[in-house]
Amino acid sequence: MxxxxxxxxxxxxxxxxxxxxxxxxxxxxxxxxxxxxxxxxxxxxxxxxxxxxxxxxxxxxxxxxxxxxxxxxxxxxxxxxxxxxxxxxxxxxxxxxxxxxxxxxKIPNIPHHSVAAGNSESDNEIIKTVGEIPKLYSGAKPHWDLTDKYDIIDFELGNKITGAGFPVYKGKGARLQRALINFFLDEATAQGFREVQPPLLVNSDSGYGTGQLPDKDGQMYHVGIDDLYLIPTSEVPITNIYRDTIVNAKDFPIKNTAYSQCFRREAGSYGKDVRGLNRLHQFDKVEIVVIEHPEKSYERLEEMSEYVQSLLKKLELPYRLLRLCGGDTSFTAALTYDMEVYSAAQERWLEVSSVSNFENFQANRLKLRFKDENGKTQLAHTLNGSALALPRIVAAILENNQTPEGIKIPKALIPYTGFDIIN
RNA sequence: GGAGAGGUGGGUGAGUGGCUGAAACCGCAUGUUUGCUAAACAUGUGUACGGGAGACUGUACCGGGGGUUCGAAUCCCCCUCUCUCCGCCA
The missing domain is CATH 1.10.287 (Helix Hairpins)
Structure with missing residues (x-):
């Protein structure tokens, strides 16, 4: 606000x-x-x-x-x-x-001066592209075929139990998920983030605090009987830890990370965007959230962007870094960087992280303040980013690393999976 | 789900109609003293919205909303949350 x-x-x-x-x-x-x-x-x-x-x-x-x-x-x-x-x-x-x-x-946040005008994805600015696009062998398949072939993720079973967008991870598929979660949390912790485990359901005050309400009401699952919302991202509960508080400026930057499952109704999505792991109603994500002094927030945003990129490099995934145009930047954000990995069999870029500075837009709703050098209370800046969202990372790992012998696990992940190939 | 108790400032906690925006203690900040740290002492220490260059000042806020009253943290009603006991249960 x-x-x-x-x-x-x-x-x-x-x-x-x-x-x-x-x-x-x-x-x-x-x-x-x-x-x-x-x-x-x-x-x-x-x-x-x-x-x-x-x-x-x-x-x-x-x-x-x-x-x-x-x-x-x-x-x-x-x-x-x-x-x-x-x-x-x-x-x-x-x-x-x-x-x-x-x-x-009703008024969205104003964009940072570096944000260009534009209406949609196609107007986003590609800042850089990193890594080699893999050349796949002739029998290479998209991930939704690979998951069947190796019996690691079962979409049909999810359909039966719940509905579309709720896959069942099995065997090495489940283990790969757990490995990624642990890997991301360990990396974040090493980077100075405190790990927290927040509630997965939040009240409407929290929804308003981070700006999901009233703007994106229909995108969240709502538990009517108790008037609670399933979180679309752990940004909501983590940031709301600091709702109605005056933090100590000495504690800046305040860095929290959390793994959580995320729930999104994704009303209106269809087609190739929702195929396989591309867009799910329930998915796993490790999130990083930072509360920072207004003068330092952009410096911190760059740092967060670098950090997320370091994860992609460790996973040996080709990616590109985008600065979103005005039309594609979310209601609450002033500046957003997206990271997209290349999914070689689908031959398309998939968004796996969004790192944003909200400046004081969320803080104003949250009443998240700090005392400045002169003893005056003022609004803090909030930032967050995915580090990272799992499904599309999994999709890219499966597609990019497939060989006739099986799917190779990136080196950094092997200590976490306990195996180096899915076959 | 049933019964009861309770929500007061950063924390603990006093306060049953006016002198209470709120005691006391703790914490925190600043200062003094002392090789450093610690301790002791002193002073200060809520938020929001107004007015004022500023010193300062007006109003509101004691879980939320409504009511009684000239006057409410204090009395009444509704809601909500927390705690305890019972039930159920990982």
Whole structure:
């Protein structure tokens, strides 16, 4: 959520930047500014009214104490008008506040100055491509055939038990998953991240805190009977650890990592995008979340990007690094880097990580603050990234490393899998 | 699911109608003293929204919402969460 004073002071800039994010309804900004002005006026009137009421109440108290009951009763009559007035004003104030918040919730974060305009994926900027595209032998197959051939991931079984998008990992397939999770967690820990195990269901306050609500309501599984949401990413519970807190600036950067399963309804997805492991309703992910001083957040973003790339290098996967264009950058993010690995049999790039700086957009919703050098409280910056999402990594490992003899496990992973080939 | 108890500032915890934005203790910050550390002492230490160049100041906030009252942390109602016991269960 953007800050009203910021909008007020930088209106032209905000309008311009929101256009990069494909947000053109800039009348809302004026509406916010006007409504907030009205809010201030109302608050002022309310404060004045309450001040009067309070002082009369004090007088009456004094009169009662000194036994001047008659005078007190006369004074009492004065309060009626003030009471009605303050009631009206406070109702008015509340509705103005709600209106401002409601409008603010509709406005996406403004992009970082390096973010280019653009409408879709195809406008994303490729910063670099790393690694060799593997040349596959003639009998090479896409991963959904390999998983059948080696009996390691069973999509049909998942269909039976739950539905599409909930595969069953079996034998070496399951072991490979576990190996990747442990590998990612160990790497993150070595990088100074604290490992946490968060809840997989969250309440709506948490959903609003990180911005999934109200924007992406339909994308989360909702447990109606208890009004809880299955997390679409552990970003939600991890970041919400710090909701309504004032952290100590000395603790920056605050680095947490978690493995969790993630649940996404993926309403509206279809075709080759959902084939095999490409897009699932339930998947595994190790997430990294950082809370940082506003002046250091972009430095930290680069560091996180480097870290994620180091994982891809260790897994010997060819990848490319993208800076997302305005239209493809999420509602809450100011700048996002995507990492895509090349899946050789599908002959396409698959997104396996998104690393984003949200600046103070989430922090404002979360009320996540810190005390700065001057003792003033201000909003912190939040960042997060996948490090990494498993299914597409698995898909790329299976496809890229297939040989007539079987699928070779990347060296870095062998200590975790306990085997070096799936055959 | 049933019964009961309770939610007060960073923490523990006092506070049953006005002088309580809130005691006390702990923690934390700063200062003094002392080779360092520690200890002791002193002072300070909530958040939000307004006003003011600033010192400072107004209002709100004691789980959330509503009510009673001239006046509510304190009384009443609803909700919610936590804890204890019973039931169920990994």
């Amino acid at each position: 953007l800050l009203v004073p910021f909008i007020k002071e930088n209106k032209d800039k905000v309008v311009k930047l929101l256009k990069i994010k494909n947000f053109h309804n800039t009348d809302v900004l004026n509406q916010i500014i006007d409504t907030d002005e009205a809010r201030k006026n109302t608050q002022k009137k309310l404060d004045e009214t309450l001040t009067k009421s309070k002082s009369i109440a004090k007088e009456i108290g004094g009169l009662f104490k000194s036994g001047k009951i008659d005078e007190a009763n006369i004074k009492k009559k004065e309060t009626g008008v003030l009471k009605d007035l303050s009631k009206t004003l406070s109702e008015e104030l509340q509705s103005l506040k709600d209106e401002v918040t409601g409008l603010l919730l």
